[in-house]
Amino acid sequence: MIRKRERLEIIHDILVAIKDKRDTAKPTHILYKSNLSHQMLMEYINELVKKEFIVEKIDKENKKTYSLTQKGFDYLADYESIKSFIESYGL
Amino acid sequence: MLLPYFSPGWFFGYDIILELLFAVALLFIVIFAHKVYKTTTQRSVQIFGIGLTLMMISYIVQSIFNILTIYELQNNISFLSKAQYYLIFQFLGTYSHIILMNIGLVLILYMTFKVENIKILLTILAVSLFAIFTYDFPFYLFTVFATIYLVFISLYFIKNYINNRSKKTLIVAIAFIFILLANAHFIFSINHQIFYVIGHILELIAYLFILWNFILVRRYDKKKRKT
Numbered sequence: 592m593i594r595k596r597e598r599l600e601i602i603h604d605i606l607v608a609i610k611d612k613r614d615t616a617k618p619t620h621i622l623y624k625s626n627l628s629h630q631m632l633m634e635y636i637n638e639l640v641k642k643e644f645i646v647e648k649i650d651k652e653n654k655k656t657y658s659l660t661q662k663g664f665d666y667l668a669d670y671e672s673i674k675s676f677i678e679s680y681g682l
Numbered sequence: 683m684l685l686p687y688f689s690p691g692w693f694f695g696y697d698i699i700l701e702l703l704f705a706v707a708l709l710f711i712v713i714f715a716h717k718v719y720k721t722t723t724q725r726s727v728q729i730f731g732i733g734l735t736l737m738m739i740s741y742i743v744q745s746i747f748n749i750l751t752i753y754e755l756q757n758n759i760s761f762l763s764k765a766q767y768y769l770i771f772q773f774l775g776t777y778s779h780i781i782l783m784n785i786g787l788v789l790i791l792y793m794t795f796k797v798e799n800i801k802i803l804l805t806i807l808a809v810s811l812f813a814i815f816t817y818d819f820p821f822y823l824f825t826v827f828a829t830i831y832l833v834f835i836s837l838y839f840i841k842n843y844i845n846n847r848s849k850k851t852l853i854v855a856i857a858f859i860f861i862l863l864a865n866a867h868f869i870f871s872i873n874h875q876i877f878y879v880i881g882h883i884l885e886l887i888a889y890l891f892i893l894w895n896f897i898l899v900r901r902y903d904k905k906k907r908k909t
Contacts, residue, residue, distance in 0.1 A: 598722075599722060666721060669717070669721070672714075672899050672900055673717075673718050673721060673722065675850060675898075675899045676714060676715070676718050676899050677718065677722075677724070677727070678846055678848070678850065678851065679848075679850040679851055679853075679854050679895055679899060680730060680839075680842070680854055681794075681838065681839065681841075681842035681845075681846070681851070682724065682726045682727050682730055682793070
């Protein structure tokens, strides 16, 4: 149960890190803000791309950046409700 | 198997309205639980959501058969036909309610165990459904089983409140204690029909608490979206 709650928070932290960087963040910035190992971060990033919460782009310097999709913004908007629902029912 | 009906005559019709209200209250939670599951893909949310969905459908199905009963009693001229339809609709309504509600409550109980073992779930379901449908008074035994499930479910939500003290966890714990009390009253409705009415009133209070919790859960986001 605790592991899942942490997972929700990690996803939230990654999305906030991207949003706070004017919606275009490099992996190093997300790594620093989310406080995860590189391997763990890439697992989460791949999952978020697959779930269409974020989208991968290539910038002018030919480096990877990530931006939020509408689904990502919706997650952030609903985050407190989702967290609150899960806590209410001890899910 | 006998098919006793525990509702007093004057309450017939009011119970339909109440059960439809319970279904509406559950519908809000079910829709949100589905949304939470789609976002988190958390297994416990999925099981809880399916459990609530079955409870919701059980109220709807029972209400539909009760409405059909009233319709046939009012429109059918032949006394024999009226009696036949009454028995058929009450049989179908009560039994579908028992099956769906029993599975729904067992799923919620299974969620509270926090174990991934489908054999436990299937064993409880098989034993309970077999016992209920081989007993002379299925509705009576169902209410006994439901009360036992709800004792453990309520204890889980009380424990959740103790571990995570907040208004929302307290409301959920109170709501399930009221559902437990309602089911305990249904056990005694076999001898005294007034307990069937009291049970429905207690259930109404429970679902109002569940709705209150839902409003509190959703209110935060509405505030956030405005800012």
